[in-house]
Amino acid sequence: MLPLLFEAAQVMDDLFWQQAWGDKQALMSRVDDPYVKKYLEINYGPWERLNGNSSFIEGIGKKPAGAQFYPHDMTKEEFEALEDEAKNSQYTIIERDGEGKLKVIPYHVAYAGALKKAADLLKQAAVLAEDDGFKDYLEKRAKALLNSEYFESDLAWMSMKNNQIDFVVGPIENYEDALLGAKTSFEAYILIKDMEWSEKLAHFASLLPKLQKELPVDAKYKAEIPGCDSDLGAYDVVYYGGDCNAGSKTIAINLPNDPKVHLQKGSRKIQLKNSMRAKFDKILLPISELLIVDEQQNNVTFDAFFENTMFHEVAHGLGIKNTLNGSGTVREALKETSTAIEEGKADILGLYMVDMLTQMNELGEDQVLMDNYVTFMAGLFRSIRFGASSSHGKANMIRFNYFKDKGAFTKDEASGKYKVDFDKMRIAMIELSREILVLQGDGDYAKAQKMIQELGFIQPELQADLDKIAEAGIPRDIVFEQGVKMLQW
Numbered sequence: 001m002l003p004l005l006f007e008a009a010q011v012m013d014d015l016f017w018q019q020a021w022g023d024k025q026a027l028m029s030r031v032d033d034p035y036v037k038k039y040l041e042i043n044y045g046p047w048e049r050l051n052g053n054s055s056f057i058e059g060i061g062k063k064p065a066g067a068q069f070y071p072h073d074m075t076k077e078e079f080e081a082l083e084d085e086a087k088n089s090q091y092t093i094i095e096r097d098g099e100g101k102l103k104v105i106p107y108h109v110a111y112a113g114a115l116k117k118a119a120d121l122l123k124q125a126a127v128l129a130e131d132d133g134f135k136d137y138l139e140k141r142a143k144a145l146l147n148s149e150y151f152e153s154d155l156a157w158m159s160m161k162n163n164q165i166d167f168v169v170g171p172i173e174n175y176e177d178a179l180l181g182a183k184t185s186f187e188a189y190i191l192i193k194d195m196e197w198s199e200k201l202a203h204f205a206s207l208l209p210k211l212q213k214e215l216p217v218d219a220k221y222k223a224e225i226p227g228c229d230s231d232l233g234a235y236d237v238v239y240y241g242g243d244c245n246a247g248s249k250t251i252a253i254n255l256p257n258d259p260k261v262h263l264q265k266g267s268r269k270i271q272l273k274n275s276m277r278a279k280f281d282k283i284l285l286p287i288s289e290l291l292i293v294d295e296q297q298n299n300v301t302f303d304a305f306f307e308n309t310m311f312h313e314v315a316h317g318l319g320i321k322n323t324l325n326g327s328g329t330v331r332e333a334l335k336e337t338s339t340a341i342e343e344g345k346a347d348i349l350g351l352y353m354v355d356m357l358t359q360m361n362e363l364g365e366d367q368v369l370m371d372n373y374v375t376f377m378a379g380l381f382r383s384i385r386f387g388a389s390s391s392h393g394k395a396n397m398i399r400f401n402y403f404k405d406k407g408a409f410t411k412d413e414a415s416g417k418y419k420v421d422f423d424k425m426r427i428a429m430i431e432l433s434r435e436i437l438v439l440q441g442d443g444d445y446a447k448a449q450k451m452i453q454e455l456g457f458i459q460p461e462l463q464a465d466l467d468k469i470a471e472a473g474i475p476r477d478i479v480f481e482q483g484v485k486m487l488q489w
């Protein structure tokens with residue numbers, strides 16, 4: 001079954017090339033340099049994704065905001081004037097007809113050949129699938145690829161619980177459409193579930209209501225009861241294809257995106273364990289060797305990195321979603337600051353959860369706690385490199401400066417390395433958790449802006465350390481060698 005899934009995933013990869021750039025072969029034939037070819041593969045086109053989409057091939061201009069989803073010369077006014085309901089669908093593209101007029105074409109027509117091939121592969125895989133839930137999902141997904149109606153297959157995906165192999169496939173995220181944020185991009189993940197870790201995750205999720213009660217704020221700021229029905233799992237990824245393989249590689253996903261499915265079935269949060277491991281080995285560890293004092297090196301561990309990331313996801317469920325003073329949801333009240341504040345909340349409460357769970361004897365020895373603190377510290381340098389345009393980057397800058405002001409770490413003058421002060425970091429963590437929870441509960445937009453203005457930037461000393469990381473050749477992200485040939489049978 002797996003080789004069939006790999007083949008279908010390859011179809012998604014080819015389709016994403018068409019959406020992001022157009023004719024891949026024509027582009028490839030323009031270059032001889034094997035490194036440039038490789039870079040085109042990594043970026044799915046001639047624009048560098050981790051560098052503001054700047055062009056790295058001579059003679060190629062700016063990336064069209066609407067990628068290949070719309071005619072490049074289409075104006076917003078022209079789009080608005082177009083009378084066709086389907087123009088707003090996330091599964092249609094806009095083209096010009098013979099007379100130059102705009103027309104709407106559904107994905108299953110625009111990409112008919114490729115989608116038919118992918119659907120056939122899914123049907124063949126369904127015959128071989130041993131898990132009934134997975135079989136049902138593959139059959140429904142195959143149908144969806146052919147009529148662009150994904151709802152039933154999303155429900156089927158949420159209904160399967162015991163399958164050890166998973167396949168996320170289809171048009172899913174809308175980031176590539178920077179013009180209107182409407183059109184979805186093709187992608188595929190082939191996943192193998194880690195049953196042991198998934199059980200642990202489910203257990204931690206079940207503790208959420210209890211953890212919510214222990215948050216360090218007045219009762220009114222933790223009055224909402226977090227749902228513990230969320231479906232959490234740890235997986236190893238054996239293939240990233242298309243959209244999810246372009247630019248920075250995600251280490252956690254939360255799907256499906258359809259709010260109608262959320263209402264009926266919730267969503268599934270997936271932690272991608274082997275990708276985390278690769279980022280830990282290739283990025284976090286080398287950064288630590290450069291910037292964490294020798295006596296705390298041993299506290300930088302993969303388990304702690306995994307826990308930091310995993311509890312970040314779980315911590316999104318803590319706190320409150322609605323403001324206390326009637327200014328609507330936290331997201332509405334905090335406007336454009338809401339994502340940086342929310343990511344900052346999840347980071348700091350993730351660490352707070354580890355602290356609480358250790359006290360509740362859920363995580364084992366005290367060593368775990370120290371590992372989490374030091375690994376968290378090292379992780380700040382990794383995430384700050386995402387830059388101020390990323391919510392995650394900004395949240396990490398705020399926390400770095402906050403910790404610095406509170407003496408949560410010191411810098412050894414001679415070696416230029418950082419040392420965590422456990423007690424002070426713990427106090428800073430509790431205070432920052434409280435500040436963010438109260439800020440969200442009050443829906444205090446002015447205070448959020450102030451926090452970002454005063455703390456959400458990189459001071460010269462930190463910049464010098466980031467330069468040191470860059471000079472050492474430590475990558476900002478990873479790329480994969482993947483495909484059937486990489487599997488050990």
Ligand SMILES: [Zn+2]
Binds near residue numbers: 312313316343346
């Ligand atoms: Zn998050």
